[in-house]
Amino acid sequence: MERGERPVELLPQELRVLVAVAAAGGFSAAAETLGLTQSAVSHSVRGSEAKLGVVLFERGRTGARATPAGERAAAHARRILRLYEVMGAEARGAGQRTGAGGVARDTVAGPLRVTAFRSAALHLLPPALERLTALHPGIRPEVRVVRELGAGSAGEVAAGRADLGIATLGGPGEVPAGLPGLLTGLLVEEAYSLVHPAGHPSPRELPLLDWDENCGSCTRDWWRAQDWIPGPTVRAEDDAMVLTMVGRGLGMAILPDLSLREATEAVEITGLGPRGPVRRVGYVTTPESAATLAVRALIRELRAEKA
DSSP, rough: OTOOOOEEEEEOHHHHHHHHHHHHSSHHHHHHHHTTHHHHHHHHHHHHHHHHHOOOEEETTTTEEEHHHHHHOOOOOOHHHHHHHEEEEEEETOOEEOOOOEEEEEOOOOEEEEEEEEHHHHHHHHHHHHHHHHHHHEEEEEEEEEOTTHHHHHHHHHSSSSEEEEOOOHHHHHHHOTTTTOOOEEEEEEEEEEEEEOSSSGGGGGGGGEESSOOOHHHHHHHHHHOOOEEEEEEESHHHHHHHHHTSOBBBEEEHHEEEEEEOEEEEEEEOOOOEEEEEEEEEEEEHHHHHHHHHHHHHHHHHHOO
C-alpha cells in the first residue's frame, strides 16, 4: 500500500454478497440465496467495486461472470468469512474444558472443511479423523473428494472453499504450480508399481490402462523415458476403475501405493525398482488456517499417521 492510501474495508455483508454472486453466477440467483432483493445485491457489488477500484463481475444477459479480479476477491472473501466463523468458535471454546490436573484447555469445535483426491480420502484421512474426533468430539469434519486435475485440492484451499487439502505436491518445499502463498507438509511418498492380471505370462505386452489424474509431470517424464510403456489404450474415470479393469484382464496399469490398497487377488503387483517414479502427497493449507486450533489438530493427526 502506498503512503497515504487508505486500506480497503469491505463489510462482512459485502463479502457475503461477493461470494454468493461468484457462486451463483448472477445477481438474481445470489439475491435469492441471501434473502435479499436483486437491487440490493447489485448495489452492494457496485459499492465493493468502487472501494476496490476494479470491475469484479462481467454483466450480461446470462448472468454475472467473475473477472480475474473478482475471482481473487471472492477467494479472499471466503477466507475472511471463514476466519470470522473460527474466531467465534475459538473464543467460545477458550478454557472451556478441564484437562488432567484441573488445567483448563481450549475446546476445539465446529466444522472443519477438508478436501482430498479419492485414494487419499479413502486411506489417509479416515484414521486421522477418527483420532481427531475422539480427542475433540465437537469437531465436525466435512470432507469433499476433488479430482486431482488442474488446481485440484490445493485450488479449493486457495479459493477459500476448504481449510485443508490433501494434494499431490511438487518438489521439496514446493506448492502446486500457480498457487503461491500456501503452506504444505509432506505426508507420504508413494512409489508406483506395475499392476497386471494375476498369472499373465507377458504383462508388459498388454494394453496400458490409465486415468487423467494419475500423476504429475515428474512421473510422466519417467514414463516417456521407458520404451516398454505404450501410450494409453483405455482411459478410465478413476484409479478404482483402472484396478477393476486390470483384474478383468483388460490390460496393465502403473498405479501408486494408495490406489493399490484396494487390490484383490485378481491382480499382481510388480515393483519398478529404486529409480521408479514416486508421488509426493501432503497437506495444503493457508497461513491463516494453519494457525487455527482445528487445522493444527488435524495436521498433528495426519503426521501421526505418517509416523
